Amino acid sequence: MKVRHDWSRQEIEVLLDLPFNDLIFQAQSVHRSRFDPNRVQISTLLSIKTGACAEDCGYCSQSAKYNTDLETEKLLPVEEVLQAARTAKEKGASRFCMGAAWRNPTDKNLARVVEMIRGVHDLGMETCVTLGMLTERQAQQLKEAGLDYYNHNLDTSPEFYGNVISTRTFQDRLDTLTHVRAQGINVCSGGILGMGESRRDRASMLRELANLPKHPESVPINMLVQIEGTPLFGIEHLDPFEFIRTVAVARILMPGSYVRLSAGRSEMSDEMQALCFLAGANSIFYGDRLLTTDNQDADTDLRLFHRLGLAFEQHAELQATAASCGRRDGQQGDANTATAALR
Numbered sequence: 001m002k003v004r005h006d007w008s009r010q011e012i013e014v015l016l017d018l019p020f021n022d023l024i025f026q027a028q029s030v031h032r033s034r035f036d037p038n039r040v041q042i043s044t045l046l047s048i049k050t051g052a053c054a055e056d057c058g059y060c061s062q063s064a065k066y067n068t069d070l071e072t073e074k075l076l077p078v079e080e081v082l083q084a085a086r087t088a089k090e091k092g093a094s095r096f097c098m099g100a101a102w103r104n105p106t107d108k109n110l111a112r113v114v115e116m117i118r119g120v121h122d123l124g125m126e127t128c129v130t131l132g133m134l135t136e137r138q139a140q141q142l143k144e145a146g147l148d149y150y151n152h153n154l155d156t157s158p159e160f161y162g163n164v165i166s167t168r169t170f171q172d173r174l175d176t177l178t179h180v181r182a183q184g185i186n187v188c189s190g191g192i193l194g195m196g197e198s199r200r201d202r203a204s205m206l207r208e209l210a211n212l213p214k215h216p217e218s219v220p221i222n223m224l225v226q227i228e229g230t231p232l233f234g235i236e237h238l239d240p241f242e243f244i245r246t247v248a249v250a251r252i253l254m255p256g257s258y259v260r261l262s263a264g265r266s267e268m269s270d271e272m273q274a275l276c277f278l279a280g281a282n283s284i285f286y287g288d289r290l291l292t293t294d295n296q297d298a299d300t301d302l303r304l305f306h307r308l309g310l311a312f313e314q315h316a317e318l319q320a321t322a323a324s325c326g327r328r329d330g331q332q333g334d335a336n337t338a339t340a341a342l343r
Helices: 009-016 020-034 078-090 107-122 136-144 170-182 199-210 240-253 270-278 298-308 316-322 335-340
Strands: 039-049 095-100 126-130 149-151 186-188 191-193 218-223 258-261 283-285 311-313
Touching: 009 020, 009 199, 009 240, 020 240, 020 270, 039 078, 039 107, 039 258, 078 095, 078 107, 095 107, 095 149, 107 126, 107 136, 136 170, 149 218, 170 186, 186 218, 191 199, 191 240, 199 240, 218 240, 240 258, 240 270, 270 298
Parallel strands: 039 095, 039 283, 039 311, 095 126, 126 149, 149 186, 191 218, 218 258, 258 283
Antiparallel strands: none
């Protein structure tokens, strides 16, 4: 399948409207052309600075504008972060992601984060951070520190964006992605589903991601986790099949990207997760907690992977970036070997 960067919203809506079986078949076919369908990349996420954020993102418990009873924490000591990374590596994570609740980092705080990145890199793990908006100079500093990935989600469509956030613009998000990409840092960018947006909005968000000059290496698809005290608490839940459809279309539009099941996975049934993997999802956050919300229990993940014959993939995305094109050796690994990796 030819990689495109010129999708129209109407074309994407046609994909979202396909009969479910046809859509899943197409997505799985694309997935198998690029990846081993039985391997899933895993990352661990740590909140290195929690709460007291000046932004007003309507879904977020970390905003200082909402009363969510969240216990705030200042930027963690470097050694505490590195110990968490060591633990994550022992449990099988190949990437360690660090998130800070900032509108944008100060130079002083960024210097501490640079130490963390270098320390995690020395452990032999891929590094990812999400720190809010960045200047060109800050992106350069992160590159010099050896950062592998920067996460900055678009969240939703440009049309629906103002219903969720007012303290930064959609263009602000695109500008940060531009600064990151200009430094040669891999991009992690996706969105959140279930915030009251329409299917057309989901198509528009996917269009923005797929039409970037280079597709994000990681595309996290989040299900809204409703948190009491935030404006989106109590909103109608998204149909699970609509979530799966969005995963499938993300796979079709961005065939070489890792599509990650992110927030909200703890509320998904095993059957829903299995359908997401069938639709082309091939990355998860692993561990009992994300930034401030619960995640699927690690032992539960191991049991599910065993039942599905899935295995962890190590340093998957860097290998994919290095590959020239097409399938990599060993992508049809046998299921017994995959399952044995989890025992």
